[in-house]
Amino acid sequence: MPIIICPRCQQRVLVDKYLDDVNHECNSGNSTLDEEDVVVHGDWEDFTGTGVGNNANTQGTENTLFGTRAGIEGIRRQPNTDRGATASTHRQRQHIENINLEGGN
Numbered sequence: 535m536p537i538i539i540c541p542r543c544q545q546r547v548l549v550d551k552y553l554d555d556v557n558h559e560c561n562s563g564n565s566t567l568d569e570e571d572v573v574v575h576g577d578w579e580d581f582t583g584t585g586v587g588n589n590a591n592t593q594g595t596e597n598t599l600f601g602t603r604a605g606i607e608g609i610r611r612q613p614n615t616d617r618g619a620t621a622s623t624h625r626q627r628q629h630i631e632n633i634n635l636e637g638g639n
Contacts, residue, residue: 542631543567554636560629570629571619582627 535548543562560568572578576587599605613621 538633538635540631540633542629547633549635555632555634558631558633560631565626566616568629569616569626571615571617571624572627573623574625578625580627581630585625 536551538547538549538556539545540547540558540560543560543564545558545560545562547556547558549556562568574585574587578585578587599609599611615621615624615626
């Protein structure tokens with residue numbers, strides 16, 4: 535079995551030599567690489583489960599201080615995720631990297 539390196543998390547992945555592509559769950563121990571941010575537009579359901587959306591009044595706004603003097607001066611009221619997205623409008627889930635094994639071989 536050939537060993538390839540995931541381009542995102544730099545972990546070794548064993549693959550079958552007859553595969554065209556592989557879906558790899560990044561698991562390097564670094565949450566910045568292993569997870570991804572997904573915008574929440576209400577209730578959601580995917581491979582990680584289901585959940586309820588955020589507060590509809592502030593959903594989609596980058597900063598709840600938008601339009602105020604504090605917002606103009608650059609003060610942020612909401613915390614960010616490890617990847618820089620606004621935590622109140624995004625959720626984190628496991629990243630699955632699709633690796634194309636045919637490219638150029």
